[in-house]
Amino acid sequence: MRASDRAYEALRGDILAWRLRPGTPLSEIELAERLGVSRTPLRAALARLAVEGFVDTTRGRTAIVSDVSEHSVRGYFELREALETHAAKLAARRRDGAVFADLAERFDRATGLLDAGDIDSYYALIAEFDQALAVAIENPAFAASLDAVRAHLARARRMAADNAERLRRSASEHRLICEAIRDGDEALAASAVSAHLRHALTTILATLAVRDRQETPA
Template sequence: MRASDKAYEELRTDIVEWRLRPGAVLGEVEQAERLGVSRTPLREALARLVADGLAVQQRGRGAVVSDVSLEHIDDLFALRRALEIESARIAARRADPAVFTDLRTRFLDAGKGADPESRESFYHLAAELDHRIDAAVANPYIQQSLRSLRVHLARVRRLAQDDPARLAVSALEHAAIAEGIAARNPDIAAAATQLHLHHSLEHIKAHSGTREDT
């Protein structure tokens, strides 16, 4: 992996996981030393973060982690619905049913624990479902659009405080999506996706607030 790619991936993860909070200054010297890269690849990584909307350039401060706002959450979910519902339909026609049958079973067992490790395992499983759907769809334009969108949604999701009760329900919703795809039924897969996105949006609106340091 190139040094600039390494720096980009690590900074991107730190921003999404709130280890680097909104407003944090991404000082070139400090971050280059922390990540073990020189300043040239770090500048390339920072430029990519700015292009992604995860950082902004401020006069006199350099790159700063961008703010997270719920102001445009409806717009984000409008795009998410368009992309993910259509993706579920396509996946139901193209995907290997065995893969999604297995995912359904794993989702039914997921999201039961309240400890951080269980929550992280659930997020990894949800990301695997996304990856499997993307692979079945095999549309690079949809994949690129979703990749950018998911980064911002992950940051917004963290504002809702990773509520264990919501994660348990979300696991069942994901299981229903996987079940619809495994059954090769585009209408069921699309309806399950639409229901999940509706509940996700309502939960974020109802439970988001100022995130405290932990």
């Protein structure tokens, strides 16, 4: 694997996990030293992260980790809604029902997981669902766009400590989506995705508002 790829993945992981928080200045020399590569591959990694929106190179000389604001989160949610609703329609049209029938059942049983407090397993199930949707559309460029926007919102969501009640509803929303895709019902799949995303947005924005209130005290 190339050094530039390693640097890219390391930095992307650090940004998504908030080890590099929004606004952190990204000095090429310092990062290159820390990651054990020279500035050349490091710059390639930064350039790619800038194209994908995780790094902001427009302000001043040094790049910084891009901001997570209400405005940016709303923007990415609009983009995600556009992509995921259409992806759900495509998946329903592709009529690959078996995978989503299975997922529907597992989301149905997921309330049990949540009662048992096994939140990690539930997140793994969601990841599996996301992956299934990306595979179902059979469209690399589409899947790449989906992946990028999901990553942005995963970063934002990492602040939001999902409560049990929200996760329970999330499971039921996902079950509905899976059933619609299984049954080839494009319209229902799209509106179920739309409803789910709007609920998720509300949750994240609530957490963001709390953070902002804490960080800018009167």
